Amino acid sequence: xxxxxxxxVLLFIQxxxxxAQAMKTHFSSEILGFEMVSDGMIFIVYSGxxxxxxxxxxxxxxxxxxxxxxxxxxxxxxxxxxxxxxKIKFTWDEMGLRNEQNFFLRNPIGLLTKPSFN
Numbered sequence: 001x002x003x004x005x006x007x008x009v010l011l012f013i014q015x016x017x018x019x020a021q022a023m024k025t026h027f028s029s030e031i032l033g034f035e036m037v038s039d040g041m042i043f044i045v046y047s048g049x050x051x052x053x054x055x056x057x058x059x060x061x062x063x064x065x066x067x068x069x070x071x072x073x074x075x076x077x078x079x080x081x082x083x084x085x086x087k088i089k090f091t092w093d094e095m096g097l098r099n100e101q102n103f104f105l106r107n108p109i110g111l112l113t114k115p116s117f118n
Contacts, residue, residue, distance in 0.1 A: 028069055028070070028071055028072075028106065028107060028108075029043075029045055029046075029056065029070045029071060029072040029107055030046065030107065030108050030109070030110040031043050031044060031045055031046075031070065031085075031107045031108075031109055031110065032044040032045065032046065032084070032085040032109065032110055032112060033085075033109060033112075034105065037089075039091050039092065040089055040090050040091035040092050040093075040094070040095065041089070041090055041092075041095065042087050042088070042089045043056075043070050043087070043088045043089075043090070043107075044084070044085040044086070044087055044088075045070075045072075045085055045086055045087075045088055046076070046082075046085055046086075046110065047076055047078075047080075047082050047085055047086035048076040048077065048078035048079050048080050048082070049076070049078040049079070049080030049082060050076050050077065050078035051076045051086050051088070052088075053088050053089070053090075054073075054074075055072060055073055055074040055076065056070055056071060056072055056073060056088055056090075057070075057071050057073055058070060058071070058090055058094065058095045058096070059071050060095070060096050060097075061106075065101075065102035065103050065104050066097065066101065066102070066103045066104070067103070067104045067106050068095060068097070068103050068104065068105050068106065069105075069106040069107060070088075070090075070107050083113050
């Protein structure tokens with residue numbers, strides 16, 4: 001009986017560890033803003049200077065309206081000061097959206113800082 005309990009506890013710990021690892025590398029990205037252009041969307045994201053489009057993916061939840069979520073796949077380890085963030089563009093086709101399709105953007109907009117233009 002103790003062996004079964006011990007095995008169950010080990011399996012539970014492994015499951016938690018796997019979930020924690022997945023959560024560490026894939027998370028909904030807080031954004032600084034976005035812009036809709038004729039051929040897609042430009043997301044303004046936090047960056048330490050090493051962020052690229054390949055660090056993100058778009059998740060679509062089929063609902064009415066469709067829900068769009070920009071997911072960060074990799075943490076940016078660099079330490080550059082980019083208060084205005086970095087622009088990442090996805091085309092409408094890459095996002096899987098049709099012309100004039102309504103959608104809801106799920107990403108929260110983070111803390112903004114008014115830049116000094118002296």
